Amino acid sequence: MRFLGTFAALSTVLAVVQGVGVKPGQICNLVTFGDSYTDVVNTGYKSVAWPAYTAGSAGVKLFPFARSGATCSNNITLRPTLSVFESQLPLYFEENANGTTRLDPSKTVYTLWIGTNDVGANSLISGGNKASIVDTTACAVNWVKTLYDSGARNFIFQNVSPDDPIAARPLVRCIFVAKPFLDSTTEHHESVFMTELALSGNALSKLMLKDLASKLRGAHIALFDSHSLFQDMFDHPSLYLNGTAPLNVKGASNTCVFPLDGTPGTPVCTATLGTDRDSFLWADELHPSEQADRIVAREIASVIRGKANKWTTWFS
Ligand SMILES: *[C@@H]1O[C@H](CO)[C@@H](O)[C@H](O)[C@H]1NC(C)=O
Ligand SMILES: *[C@@H]1O[C@H](CO)[C@@H](O)[C@H](O)[C@H]1NC(C)=O
Numbered sequence: 601m602r603f604l605g606t607f608a609a610l611s612t613v614l615a616v617v618q619g620v621g622v623k624p625g626q627i628c629n630l631v632t633f634g635d636s637y638t639d640v641v642n643t644g645y646k647s648v649a650w651p652a653y654t655a656g657s658a659g660v661k662l663f664p665f666a667r668s669g670a671t672c673s674n675n676i677t678l679r680p681t682l683s684v685f686e687s688q689l690p691l692y693f694e695e696n697a698n699g700t701t702r703l704d705p706s707k708t709v710y711t712l713w714i715g716t717n718d719v720g721a722n723s724l725i726s727g728g729n730k731a732s733i734v735d736t737t738a739c740a741v742n743w744v745k746t747l748y749d750s751g752a753r754n755f756i757f758q759n760v761s762p763d764d765p766i767a768a769r770p771l772v773r774c775i776f777v778a779k780p781f782l783d784s785t786t787e788h789h790e791s792v793f794m795t796e797l798a799l800s801g802n803a804l805s806k807l808m809l810k811d812l813a814s815k816l817r818g819a820h821i822a823l824f825d826s827h828s829l830f831q832d833m834f835d836h837p838s839l840y841l842n843g844t845a846p847l848n849v850k851g852a853s854n855t856c857v858f859p860l861d862g863t864p865g866t867p868v869c870t871a872t873l874g875t876d877r878d879s880f881l882w883a884d885e886l887h888p889s890e891q892a893d894r895i896v897a898r899e900i901a902s903v904i905r906g907k908a909n910k911w912t913t914w915f916s
C-alpha cells in the first residue's frame with residue numbers, strides 16, 4: 601500500500617510537470633454524483649457530508665446530485681434508488697437546460713464516487729443482478745464520457761474504498777444488511793469476495809480511465825484513490841482519527857447487534873456520542889465516519905485547489 605502511495609505521489613509530480621490537471625484558482629464549482637457516501641441531504645449518522653466540507657474549505661459552490669442507495673445504472677443493478685444514469689444525470693441535464701447548472705466548464709469540476717451498492721447485498725456479491733464487475737466499472741467510467749459530451753471538462757473519479765473491514769465485522773451487520781445470522785465461514789467468504797470485487801473494479805477503472813483520457817481532447821481526468829486512503833486510515837488511525845475514545849477502525853460509532861446465537865430477537869443498538877465519535881473510522885457497518893469524511897474532504901479540496909495530492913493521479 602505504502603509503495604503504491606509513493607507511486608501515486610510520483611505520478612502526481614510528473615503530471616504537474618506536464619501541465620495536466622486543474623490549476624490553482626481555476627475551479628469555482630463542484631458538481632457531485634454518487635451514493636450515500638456523497639449525499640449531503642441524507643447524511644445518516646453524520647451532521648455534514650464530505651462535499652459540504654470540501655466546498656467550504658476550497659471556497660467553491662456545490663451542486664450536489666449524489667443520492668443514498670444509488671447504483672451506477674438500474675440497467676445493471678436494479679434497485680429502487682436514484683441511480684446515476686437514470687436519475688442523477690437526467691436531473692443535472694434538466695437543470696443544465698433551464699440554466700440552474702449552466703456552469704463554465706473550465707471553472708467546474710465533476711466528481712463521482714459510486715460502486716459500493718453495485719457490489720454489495722442484492723447485487724454482485726449475491727448474484728442479484730445479471731452483470732459483472734466489468735459492467736459496473738464500465739458504467740462508472742462512462743459517466744466521464746457522458747458529461748464530457750455535454751461540455752464538461754474536469755473530472756475526479758473516486759474509486760471504491762475497501763469493503764473488507766466492513767464485511768469482516770459480523771457484530772455490526774444489522775442496521776442495513778438485515779439478514780439472518782451468518783456463520784463465520786460465510787462471513788469470511790463474503791468479505792474475501794467483496795475485497796476481490798473492489799480491487800478488480802479499481803484495477804479496471806484505472807486502465808479504462810487512462811485509455812479514455814487519451815481520447816478526450818481538452819479533458820482533465822483524475823483518479824482519486826479512495827481505496828488506498830481508507831486503507832491508510834485503517835492501518836495508521838492515529839494519523840487521521842482524533843476523538844476522545846480509544847481509536848477504533850474495526851467497529852463503528854453506531855452499531856446494532858442481534859442475539860449472538862442467531863435466534864430471532866430485537867437488536868441491541870449502541871450510539872457513540874460527542875467527541876468520542878471522531879475516534880471511529882466507520883459510522884455504521886456501511887458508512888465512513890464524519891472524521892473519515894473530513895479527511896476525504898480535505899484531500900479532495902486540495903485536488904480542486906490544484907495542489908499535488910498523494911492519493912490523486914491526473915491522467916490528462
Ligand atoms: C439502459 O437501457 C436502455 C434501454 O435499452 C438504454 O436506452 C439506455 O441507454 C441504457 N442505459 C445505460 C446507462 O446503459
Ligand atoms: C430547472 O429544472 C429543475 C429540475 O427539473 C427544477 O427543479 C427547477 O425549478 C427548474 N428551474 C427553472 C428556473 O425553471
Ligand SMILES: *[C@@H]1O[C@H](CO)[C@@H](O)[C@H](O)[C@H]1NC(C)=O
Binds near residue numbers: 843844875878
Ligand atoms: C478532529 O479534527 C477535525 C478536523 O479534521 C475537527 O473538525 C474536529 O473537531 C476534531 N475532533 C475532535 C474531537 O477534536
